[in-house]
Amino acid sequence: MTVKVPSPAEQEKLPAGAEILRAEGIRKSYDGHRVLSGIDLSLRKGETLVIMGRSGSGKTTCLRILMGQERPDEGSVHLFGRPVGRIPAKEMNALRRRFGVVFQSGALLNSLTVADNVALPLRELTKLDEKVIRIIVKMKLDQVGLLGFEHLMPAQLSGGMKQRVGIARALALDPELLFYDEPTSGLDPVMTAVITKLIRDISRLGVGSVVVTHDMKSALAVADRLVMLYMGEIVAEGTPDEIRATQDPLVRQFVDGRAEGPIPLQTARVDLLEDLLGGG
Amino acid sequence: MRIRTRFQEGVAVVSIEGDVDMYTSPELRSALSELTGERVPRIVLDLGAVPFMDSSGIATLVQTLKEARPYGGEVRLAAPGKNVLRILELSNLMALFPIHGSVEEALRGEA
Numbered sequence: 001m002t003v004k005v006p007s008p009a010e011q012e013k014l015p016a017g018a019e020i021l022r023a024e025g026i027r028k029s030y031d032g033h034r035v036l037s038g039i040d041l042s043l044r045k046g047e048t049l050v051i052m053g054r055s056g057s058g059k060t061t062c063l064r065i066l067m068g069q070e071r072p073d074e075g076s077v078h079l080f081g082r083p084v085g086r087i088p089a090k091e092m093n094a095l096r097r098r099f100g101v102v103f104q105s106g107a108l109l110n111s112l113t114v115a116d117n118v119a120l121p122l123r124e125l126t127k128l129d130e131k132v133i134r135i136i137v138k139m140k141l142d143q144v145g146l147l148g149f150e151h152l153m154p155a156q157l158s159g160g161m162k163q164r165v166g167i168a169r170a171l172a173l174d175p176e177l178l179f180y181d182e183p184t185s186g187l188d189p190v191m192t193a194v195i196t197k198l199i200r201d202i203s204r205l206g207v208g209s210v211v212v213t214h215d216m217k218s219a220l221a222v223a224d225r226l227v228m229l230y231m232g233e234i235v236a237e238g239t240p241d242e243i244r245a246t247q248d249p250l251v252r253q254f255v256d257g258r259a260e261g262p263i264p265l266q267t268a269r270v271d272l273l274e275d276l277l278g279g280g
Numbered sequence: 281m282r283i284r285t286r287f288q289e290g291v292a293v294v295s296i297e298g299d300v301d302m303y304t305s306p307e308l309r310s311a312l313s314e315l316t317g318e319r320v321p322r323i324v325l326d327l328g329a330v331p332f333m334d335s336s337g338i339a340t341l342v343q344t345l346k347e348a349r350p351y352g353g354e355v356r357l358a359a360p361g362k363n364v365l366r367i368l369e370l371s372n373l374m375a376l377f378p379i380h381g382s383v384e385e386a387l388r389g390e391a
Contacts, residue, residue, distance in 0.1 A: 127306050173302060
């Protein structure tokens with residue numbers, strides 16, 4: 001059976017605002033511990049959705065399920081109208097060419113130069129000749145402001161530069177959708193602002209974006225819509241203005257970055273003296 | 281994608297029909313490198329029937345220009361649609377190619 005996967009060009013012809021991602025009723029547990037409890041999400045072409053939440057809220061698991069890297073226990077994910085996890089591997093591979101992933105800290109291969117890192121998906125997934133690949137690499141590095149750094153090794157780059165190379169690599173195949181996993185994690189405020197602007201610039205090109213972050217400033221700057229995950233559930237959803245204005249104490253504590261509030265802190269499980277003197 | 285090449289007054293007019301993307305651009309690259317390999321002095325790319333072009337298509341055009349320039353050759357674009365113009369603009373490469381409204385204009389050399 002021949003599987004018809006819409007080409008990037010066909011996708012381009014979709015009207016602005018066409019739905020490219022839909023998740024319904026996603027549930028996931030590990031060892032009996034519920035991580036996601038019925039998540040519903042959608043994304044339209046050119047839209048930026050931010051999934052925010054503190055560490056352990058389930059947002060990275062949610063992202064992995066949206067990308068097809070993990071299967072939910074219940075629920076479904078449709079990417080570009082196709083049901084992830086229920087299509088043949090060949091069709092899933094074709095779908096994977098239509099989205100890019102920006103990992104925390106760039107996740108570059110340390111043994112490859114900047115250029116070779118960016119070229120990696122082009123070499124692995126296309127039949128483009130090497131000269132054309134080298135031009136695309138320069139175009140993508142120019143897009144992230146790193147043209148001229150092709151020959152450097154990852155060890156010679158700052159954290160922000162690594163992240164930008166990671167974005168250039170994710171852009172290599174001209175994706176219609178980008179997933180960002182904590183893109184500003186560990187970066188200084190200036191570089192966080194650079195990456196935030198870059199995410200915004202890329203989404204203006206019509207690329208849909210799903211950004212997982214706990215960086216509120218960056219989240220509010222890039223999002224068209226935000227959802228807040230808390231203990232595996234969506235507890236708030238809205239535009240940046242709606243989230244800024246919310247009076248929900250849970251969301252307010254997160255947005256304001258306060259220690260006091262309804263979000264419980266992880267506290268010591270045992271008493272120090274008992275632990276030290278208890279003979280354990 | 282379909283590619284047809286005809287010669288008119290020593291100019292190669294390459295008419296492309298269909299999308300130029302990561303799947304199809306190797307075929308375009310092959311057709312164009314044949315022309316630069318023969319040192320064709322002027323190549324006019326008729327893009328009037330190209331609804332979509334991605335980075336690989338743009339890179340293919342740039343590589344063709346890189347190959348033509350050393351022998352004094354030139355590459356002109358004729359009748360690109362708004363999607364092709366948009367990606368050229370986004371790639372900051374508009375200035376690289378003379379762009380003409382039609383093949384006839386490109387043949388006459390009118391901008």
